[in-house]
Amino acid sequence: MAMNAKTIPNEEMFYGHKACGGCGGSLTVRLAMKVLGKKSIGVYPPNCMSTVGFIYPHMCYFGNATTAPFAASGAVMSGLRAGADALGHEDWHVYCMAGDGGTADIGIQALSGAIDRNDRVIYICYDNEAYMNTGIQKSGLTPTGTRTTNTPAGSNIHGAIQPKKRIFEIVAAHGIPYAATASVGYPEDYLRKLEKAAACPGTSFIHVLAPCPTGWQAPSEITIELAKEAVDTGMWFLAEYENGQYHLNKNPKEFASIEAYLKKQGRFSHMVQADFDELAAQRDEQWGRMRAEWCD
Amino acid sequence: MNRPKMNPPQAGGKMKLPVGPNAPGGYLMDVSSGMRVFRPVIDQEKCVHCLRCFLVCPDGTIDKSGEQLEIDYDYCKGCGICAHECKVKAIEMIMEGDA
Numbered sequence: 333m334a335m336n337a338k339t340i341p342n343e344e345m346f347y348g349h350k351a352c353g354g355c356g357g358s359l360t361v362r363l364a365m366k367v368l369g370k371k372s373i374g375v376y377p378p379n380c381m382s383t384v385g386f387i388y389p390h391m392c393y394f395g396n397a398t399t400a401p402f403a404a405s406g407a408v409m410s411g412l413r414a415g416a417d418a419l420g421h422e423d424w425h426v427y428c429m430a431g432d433g434g435t436a437d438i439g440i441q442a443l444s445g446a447i448d449r450n451d452r453v454i455y456i457c458y459d460n461e462a463y464m465n466t467g468i469q470k471s472g473l474t475p476t477g478t479r480t481t482n483t484p485a486g487s488n489i490h491g492a493i494q495p496k497k498r499i500f501e502i503v504a505a506h507g508i509p510y511a512a513t514a515s516v517g518y519p520e521d522y523l524r525k526l527e528k529a530a531a532c533p534g535t536s537f538i539h540v541l542a543p544c545p546t547g548w549q550a551p552s553e554i555t556i557e558l559a560k561e562a563v564d565t566g567m568w569f570l571a572e573y574e575n576g577q578y579h580l581n582k583n584p585k586e587f588a589s590i591e592a593y594l595k596k597q598g599r600f601s602h603m604v605q606a607d608f609d610e611l612a613a614q615r616d617e618q619w620g621r622m623r624a625e626w627c628d
Numbered sequence: 629m630n631r632p633k634m635n636p637p638q639a640g641g642k643m644k645l646p647v648g649p650n651a652p653g654g655y656l657m658d659v660s661s662g663m664r665v666f667r668p669v670i671d672q673e674k675c676v677h678c679l680r681c682f683l684v685c686p687d688g689t690i691d692k693s694g695e696q697l698e699i700d701y702d703y704c705k706g707c708g709i710c711a712h713e714c715k716v717k718a719i720e721m722i723m724e725g726d727a
Contacts, residue, residue, distance in 0.1 A: 336683075337678070337679035337680065337682055337683040337692075338679060340683075342630060342691065342692050342693045343630075344631065344632065344688040346688065347631070347632050347654070347656070347687075347688055347703065348632065348634070348656040348658070348659075348660060348703055349660075349687070350660065351686065351687075352705075353663060353664075353686075353705035353706060353707030353708075354686060354705075354707035354708070354709055355686045355707075356686070358686045358687065359684065359685075359686040362686065362687075362688050363683075386651075388646075388651065389645050389646050389651055389655055389657055390655065390656060390657040390658055391651050391652065391653050391654065391655040391656075392654075392656070393653045393654070394632070394653050394654035395653060396653065397653065516684075519683050519684060545707075551708075552707040552708060552709070553707060553708030553709050553711065553712040554712060555686070555707075555709055556684050556709055556712070556713055557712065557713075
């Protein structure tokens with residue numbers, strides 16, 4: 333059954349949380365829990381979603397959820413999977429909701445280990461492109477030119493100097509059974525990928541772009557618009573990896589204006605034309621490679 | 629309205645708090661409405677029930693179980709995503725305190 337707004341359950345399983353208004357990460361969790369249902373165990377390493385969901389004694393998860401050490405979300409998931417199987421709960425899902433730093437920087441070895449063991453777990457990375465929970469520091473998934481508190485924009489250096497890590501390809505290089513990228517700007521696509529991940533017999537990985545109004549310094553109402561524009565401008569891509577094959581879900585003929593997208597966000601407000609051109613060149617290089625190698 | 633309510637468990641007139649490393653899930657002690665500056669109001673005449681607002685609400689405060697969509701103002705933070713995403717402009721953001 334195709335999952336869409338009409339078919340997903342009305343019941344909320346992540347409710348009353350204290351995330352900022354317009355939080356993309358909380359939408360990621362909310363939609364994931366609607367697909368996975370109450371028969372699921374969530375692992376939340378330190379990130380905004382564990383901070384806003386577990387404020388003792390205000391507990392916002394209506395299913396099972398636990399916090400994990402930052403570097404151990406993959407290992408904790410493996411343990412919970414083994415425990416659930418030993419108790420005969422083979423039909424339960426074990427998933428984790430890690431941020432971009434918890435996936436690409438701190439948690440990468442535990443993620444790699446979980447994929448290597450091929451445990452039946454779902455690793456969801458919600459990517460807001462910096463360590464937002466601790467006050468907007470640069471992570472491995474922060475794009476070039478982003479102003480964060482430890483990559484300030486001055487007259488010489490304009491924000492972060494490193495490009496975004498290609499974590500989707502790093503994960504796919506493990507030979508994982510199912511990996512995908514998604515965006516909260518295309519929620520139906522994200523729901524479809526969640527369903528696929530839930531049905532996957534081995535480890536699955538979904539990387540979701542989830543804008544953060546606070547860290548991106550953008551108005552709270554344009555969260556979904558930004559996530560959609562990121563895909564339309566080519567700054568983000570929707571792709572899947574299964575059976576050893578990459579597949580681009582959306583291959584726009586023409587990209588929307590990258591400048592209009594960046595100018596909506598305060599974190600790029602320092603940018604000059606050369607910075608826009610650099611990001612556009614990075615995008616074109618990446619898309620050239622993806623179109624050459626990933627398209628049938 | 630089919631949404632969880634704030635319901636701090638009581639025992640003998642006193643608030644009962646969980647003890648130990650585990651706590652029951654779905655234990656709401658507080659509302660989020662204090663974060664709100666603008667209040668979304670649905671114009672039921674204009675609404676075509678496409679459920680876009682229900683799908684994209686980060687807080688899940690839009691209830692689709694009834695005939696008409698309802699907003700749980702206890703937990704709505706007034707972020708404005710529903711009004712911005714509504715294709716038929718059936719949701720208006722009204723300043724709290726104004727009529």
